[in-house]
Amino acid sequence: MEMSQTDEEETSEIESFILEQEAESFDSDHSALASKLAMLAATGHVSTGEGTSDDQISVDAETQARLEALLEAAGIGKLSTSDGKAFADPEVLRRLSSSVSCALDEAAAALSKMKQETGAMNEQSNKRSLVEACSEGDVGTVRALLCEGRSANETTEDGESLLSLACSAGYYELAEVLLTMHANVEDCGAKGECTPLMEASSGGYSDIVRLLLSHGADVNATSNTGNTALTYACCGGYEDVVRLLVDAGAELECHNENGHTPLMEAASGGHVAVAEVLLARGAGINTHSNEFKESALTLACYKGHLQMVRFLLQAGADQEHKTDEMHTALMEASMDGHVEVARLLLDSGAQVNMPADSFESPLTLAACGGHVELAELLIQRGAALEEVNDEGYTPLMEAA
Numbered sequence: 001m002e003m004s005q006t007d008e009e010e011t012s013e014i015e016s017f018i019l020e021q022e023a024e025s026f027d028s029d030h031s032a033l034a035s036k037l038a039m040l041a042a043t044g045h046v047s048t049g050e051g052t053s054d055d056q057i058s059v060d061a062e063t064q065a066r067l068e069a070l071l072e073a074a075g076i077g078k079l080s081t082s083d084g085k086a087f088a089d090p091e092v093l094r095r096l097s098s099s100v101s102c103a104l105d106e107a108a109a110a111l112s113k114m115k116q117e118t119g120a121m122n123e124q125s126n127k128r129s130l131v132e133a134c135s136e137g138d139v140g141t142v143r144a145l146l147c148e149g150r151s152a153n154e155t156t157e158d159g160e161s162l163l164s165l166a167c168s169a170g171y172y173e174l175a176e177v178l179l180t181m182h183a184n185v186e187d188c189g190a191k192g193e194c195t196p197l198m199e200a201s202s203g204g205y206s207d208i209v210r211l212l213l214s215h216g217a218d219v220n221a222t223s224n225t226g227n228t229a230l231t232y233a234c235c236g237g238y239e240d241v242v243r244l245l246v247d248a249g250a251e252l253e254c255h256n257e258n259g260h261t262p263l264m265e266a267a268s269g270g271h272v273a274v275a276e277v278l279l280a281r282g283a284g285i286n287t288h289s290n291e292f293k294e295s296a297l298t299l300a301c302y303k304g305h306l307q308m309v310r311f312l313l314q315a316g317a318d319q320e321h322k323t324d325e326m327h328t329a330l331m332e333a334s335m336d337g338h339v340e341v342a343r344l345l346l347d348s349g350a351q352v353n354m355p356a357d358s359f360e361s362p363l364t365l366a367a368c369g370g371h372v373e374l375a376e377l378l379i380q381r382g383a384a385l386e387e388v389n390d391e392g393y394t395p396l397m398e399a400a
Helices: 005-043 061-073 090-135 139-147 162-169 172-180 196-203 206-214 229-236 239-247 262-269 272-280 296-303 306-314 329-335 339-347 362-369 372-380 395-399
Strands: none
Touching (some): 139 172, 162 172, 172 206, 229 262, 239 272, 296 306, 329 339, 329 362, 339 372, 362 372
16 A cells, blocks of 8 residues: 555654664663673673672673673673573673674664664655645645744755745745745745746736735846846736736836837737737837847737737837838738738838838748748739849749
8 A cells, every 4th residue: 555645754753753762772771781891891700690799790681681682693602601600701701891892882873874864864855845845735734844944935956936936836825825934025046037926927827916016026126038027927918917017116118138028028929908008008119129129010010910910000000110130010021921910011001112221022021931822912012023132132033
């Protein structure tokens, strides 16, 4: 029959208790035997208590039995001769005393080492139990371990804080317990990547986000990739979390390592409801990244999010804005063959041919990608067939 984790823990505790009791008993026996042997070596005589003379030491029955067991194990025999007389040779007793004492010392050292190793194993087992309990959302076990003195700021083997673990898994009650037991609300763990608030926001757990904010979590803290809790919420399309974070003072125009603002991340993911919240709160619709010059509209067009493109155009997005490659929104849509997005842009007045300061046209990009339907649409709308790109290639040459 398999043992449960609780049974194993109880067994481990019992074994530890027994080991400690045996060690204490052994230490006591060791001292008593060593004392007896020292006296024997000094006097040179030992007796079992029957007919004891003045120069003999009386050994009680229990000690006699233990000594004889040790000597028998060593192959020496009993303390008395076959006729019942006690050993009287002091040299024999001295050697016996030395040998047995050394054996007892070695046994005591071995037992002490066992105690230390068992203690270390138990400590490691307890640590795993706390992490495992957090991983499984076992609130009762976590609360019990914390009340026994365990730290709420321990980390997993991967360096993740227990609070971050709870927040990323959506364990509200567990997060509440850890915070009550003084877990650091900003603890990023050993990796130093994301705060608990970022983890909760990334998972869309609005109740945990609210809890962390009530405990003073920094709403504008940034990860090692430059993302904030709002950035993560926008990436996931979690409208409720976005509202909570913005109400708490989240920065709308912060840029991550890719140069993207929260609105740009929402646009890239096609999360229209989130984009509506951000624009209503004052996010810049035409803000672009510093390095690649991407805007919310160019990102939405590149990903083919038709409803997002329609929303951004209605909200006033500049469809002639160019990226660092001098691509307009129509050109970004043409690269991946997003026909309906291109149609919407053309219907909204997008320039069908290559802009004066660009290197290629929407038709060239469509032909290069083999997007036949989109190429037909562009030609119907007046795309120039002989327009060459910066390498001197026409759309036909790119298609070939």
